[in-house]
Amino acid sequence: MPTAPQPSNDARQSRFRLDEPRPPFWKQAMLAAGCSALALAIRYAADPFLGSYHAFTSAFAAVAFAAWHGTWRAGLLCALLSFAWGDYFFVEPRHQVLVVSTAKAVESAFYWALVVVVLYISHRAIRSREAAKHLIERLETADARKSxxxxxxxxxxxxxxxxxxxxxxxxxxxxxxxxxxxxxxxxxxxxxxxxxxxxxxxxxxxxxxQGKIELKLERAVVADLVAAALEAVDETLRARDQRCEVAVAGDVPELRVDPARMYQVLTNLLFNAARYSPAASVIRIEARRAPRGVCISVTDSGAGIPPSKLDWVFDTFSQVKEGGQGLGLGLSLVRRLVQLHGGTVNALSRGEGEGTRFEIILPIQD
Missing domain, CATH: 1.10.287 (Helix Hairpins)
Structure with missing residues (x-):
């Protein structure tokens, strides 16, 4: 007879780790007493303005704080202490205990109803927090394994x-x-x-x-970087009967970059433009001085990018079209390498079939 599938080790660990370890009772008691005392001090300071109204207002915040930083037990103990001083100091008749009245019974019932709500919400929030922590840990582990x-x-x-x-x-x-x-x-x-x-x-x-990329920075002429990248993609452009127009402004200063990595950035952008542009099309690469540094752009007249996908086109393994060519790593590497240089990269497109423009902004360092 087939047996039911047993939960995996990861599943068992997930359930175990979601059970938050309980602090010792004395720590919960100290937390509850401290929160309750602070709430009493705040309510006492506000007594000239509140009078006999809102006797337990500050207590609810104290209960929530104790439950969040301790457990629901600390929150319940804080609620008991707060009810005691609230009943004694601020509920009419004041400074008397064991006095039963309709108004007092209604206020007490309302207080405990809200305490139950606060404790429940705090308990669920703690569980969600622990689940989020565990999920983040698993994602970090998966990311490390992927690397x-x-x-x-x-x-x-x-x-x-x-x-x-x-x-x-x-x-x-x-x-x-x-x-x-x-x-x-x-x-x-x-x-x-x-x-x-x-x-x-x-x-x-x-x-x-893995944080193992180290830049070897040196002074480089932008026109030379562009020329080296064009030489690398020349054969690809010829095979597709494409041509590339180059426009490097005369006032573009030298940049302090890693030439090998910037060569990789520009070739990735040019290969990407050639791959997604039709045969016999024109690709344009420009370099000009911008307010925040030097702007290098690569513009094609190819497939374009839908506006909804512009934000994540630089993510690792992302592709605009399912089943597209490549692994979806080129643009991700472009963004990461540009960021290592202290720059930014953006994708601009009016939509599908409207072409794409990639703009790199690199800082000018004296």
Whole structure:
């Protein structure tokens, strides 16, 4: 006979960790007494203005505070103490106990009804707080495991890539390769280069999440950074019959950046623009001085981005279209690398089919 599935270790740990450890009774008692005494002092100071009205107003805040920072038991003890001094000092007739009247019974019933509500809400809030803490811990653990997986995957992909490159070199040694060999070698070379970019993106994503990226800052000319990036994507643009227009303003100053990382940022943006733009289209890259630094923008006339997706297009593994090309790491790396330089990056688009403009703002450092 099949047995019912047993809860996993994570599920058992979740239920266990949601049971908040109870502070010792003496700590709860001290907390309750302190909150009650403070509430009494506040109510006593306000007595000239309140008179016999609102005898327990400050007590409700004290009960909520004691329950939140202790347990519902501390809140209940605070409620008992507060009821005692409220009844003695502020409920008519004052300074008398065990006096029964209709007004007193109504006020007492109203007080305890509100105390029950406050304790219930505090108890549920504490449970929600502990559940949120546990969820955050699990998300942090999952994020750390994801980073380890990315690093491992990227490392394992390097070995087959090295073998593919070695095979390409062996094919190139053939002095008279056939047409089929040349075509096959070209296909393998393109795919190997694509896989290499994916591998590098995976490794950089893992390094950034683990805080292992260190910038090597030096003075760099913006026009040189743009030219190096264009050289990297030139073959891709030619294959798609695309061209890139460049406009670098003459007053753009030098930047203190890591040239290798800025090369990665610009090439990712240009590859992204080429991938999502139609054949024979024009891509434009501009650099100009802006109020907050230097603005470098890449504009395409491609698929565009819906306004609802502009906020999360830079998230890791996000893609505007389901089943799109790539892993959704390129723009995430762009944002993280730009932020490491103290800059910002934004995506602008009027919607689908209207093209996209990515703007990078980098600070000017003397």
């Amino acid at each position: 380890e997986l990315l690093a491992t995957l990227a490392h394992e992909m390097r070995s087959p890539l090295s073998a593919i490159r070695s095979a390409l070199q062996a094919i190139a040694l053939d002095k008279e390769p056939s047409e089929l060999q040349r075509r096959a070698a070209a296909i393998i070379a393109r795919q190997a280069e694509y896989m290499n970019r994916l591998t590098e993106d995976l490794m950089d994503a893992a390094r950034i999440q």
